[in-house]
Amino acid sequence: MTEAVEYDVVVLGAGPTGENVADRVRAGGLSTAVVEGELVGGECSYWACMPSKALLRPVITRADARRVPGVRQAVQGPLDADAVLAHRDEYASHWKDDGQVAWLDSTGARFYRGRGKLHGPRTVVVEGPEGEHHVLKARHAVAVCTGSRALLPDLPGLAGAKAWTSREATSAHAVPDRLAVVGGGVVGVEMATAWRALGSRVTLLVRGDGLLPRMEPFVGEHVADALAEAGVDVRLNTDVSAVVRDGGTGPVTLVLGDGDRIEADEVLFATGRAPRTDDIGLDTVGLESGRWLTVDDSCRVEGSEWLYAVGDVNHRALLTHQGKYQARIAGAAIVARSQGVPLLETDRWGAHAATADTAGAPQVVFTDPEVGAVGLSLAEAQAAGHRVRAVDQDLTSVAGAGLYADGYRGRARMVVDLDREVLLGVTFVGPGVGELLHSATIAVVGEVPIDRLWHAVPSYPTISEIWLRLLEAYRQG
Structure with missing residues (x-):
């Protein structure tokens, strides 16, 4: 020895x-x-944070620019996929x-x-x-x-199909013409967003009835609508029962639970972690x-x-x-x-x-629209036995949203502990909301009383004015 x-x-x-x-x-x-x-x-x-966000940043930038008068005309062309992938390589x-x-x-x-x-x-x-x-x-x-x-499901044919996991999805050096994505969690929706913008025809297959199921239901609805508008074929309540790929090369066929078949050039399984x-x-x-x-x-x-x-x-x-x-x-x-x-x-x-980890772990999902969430969702708070109230506001209620983008769409929710009058959770969905999240994290983790938050005055005209609208709605009962 x-x-x-x-x-x-x-x-x-x-x-x-x-x-x-x-x-x-x-x-x-x-x-x-x-x-x-x-x-x-x-x-x-x-294979995760850095390369994935390097892939997504040009996508979000172009989407934001296309919503601003005077700029949208200059950014109507396709993304330069080679440049995006080279930029990704540098960040990795x-x-x-x-x-x-x-x-x-x-x-x-x-x-x-x-x-x-x-x-x-x-x-x-x-x-x-x-x-x-x-x-x-x-x-x-x-x-x-x-x-x-990455955790792969036990499916017939999958072992020899050379399916992508999150590693291959963030490090691939060519844009597949057709990409099937299995899974509606963070990896699934982010990679569907990125590769669709880079030119893939993307089909997103989700077993459940919504995307991002661990977040507030309205989040998945906003993201699903946006993906569909971008050209992603979003299929909910869809099971994959087998994968067929002869010799691990050429097109891959996904056999669905209802007997239907989907053919793609690559398939990404984003079905959990181990x-x-x-x-x-x-x-x-x-x-x-x-x-x-x-x-x-x-x-x-x-x-x-x-x-x-x-x-x-x-x-x-x-x-x-x-x-x-x-x-x-x-x-x-x-x-x-x-x-x-x-x-x-x-x-x-x-x-x-x-x-x-339990009081307020923040997370941003870098889709278009972005998602930012911290603390407990309404369902989680209720399941934990808290006496709570959800306060919802449309983000278009603040002037900063309209200035940020024409046709801005988004929503905010805060979950209030009615016994202590502190926030247990906050969720945003909309363009640019990731930068709002740390203020929410401070409010949740710091257990800042609602009465004190009332005196944290948001700057005008910014999207952060949504805090005022949420607090006004809560006080008005």
Whole structure:
């Protein structure tokens, strides 16, 4: 057995979450090793946030410009797909991680490239790309930050069909003439938006009766209408029962539950996520491989004194910014515990409790129109037993919307806790609403009383004046 090297902390996974855990514990004076078998920077940098938003930004910019008199005439032509894809490549660093590795080195952490697995308590074994073997021992903590992967359904023919997942959808180097998208969640609607604008004939197949089902129902209605107007064939209440693609090349045929068939050049399955915990040695520490890891608010795995699970793997909030937030919390907790500092487990808003995951995790969906939501939907608040009231306003009620775009369409909702008169959730749908979301996040997470929000005066004429309209509607009862 190779002689073990000791560190205070070993981080398994070097995506944004793992990078931030390493940075925080290093800043706290702890020696740190980071293990990554793919690219440093993880899913967000190369196959999710950055490349997807680079694809979507030209789409949204053109759509906004076409709604402004004096500009729309100049932007009637098609997008330059080659330029968009080249811009995307730059934002994905051409799938090279030299810059990220240099940053990680600058923190003082020791980087091990290779496949890392737990091998008993506080021990990680790394198999390097050239067959080298490392054994790492953690004095204080091992942080599992391995993220999540696309979850494919068990369908006849799918295994050999070379279907796209979110990775292929954000990194493809050519525009397919026909693209079928299976799934009506965030990845499905964003990629349908992007590839339709780049020239694909897109068919969106959704099992349920609406898009973005975890959000307020009106959100999915707005997005579905806009996709249809853009030329996407949106089919709700549609099941896929089989996939046919001979040899994994040529056109792909989707067999639908009603017997109908759809032919496409590529098919994207955007049907959920699974944790990357199936081959990291969880069984060597008494945990079940392939499962989400249950943690407390400091992101420490339940029943363990040394194992942490941070980011997607704990299934609290599968969002990059929430993973980075958890990393800050977990890093602070690891440092404090290494120094023998007692943590106040009852301190709801303390530096060692990732309570924002449940109190108000914000999310923007970069479709046209955009969606911004934070906190609980009306249905979620009611299911949780809160006595609530939903206040809705059409975004066209404010002057800023009309100035932003001709024919502006959008809606806002705030969910009010009637017992405490604070906001439990806020949702916006409409062009440009992503930039409204942080104000809503502050209101929800900060539990700002309605009476205080009344004195937060929005600037005129901006879309943020919708806050005034929402508060007026609430006060008028």
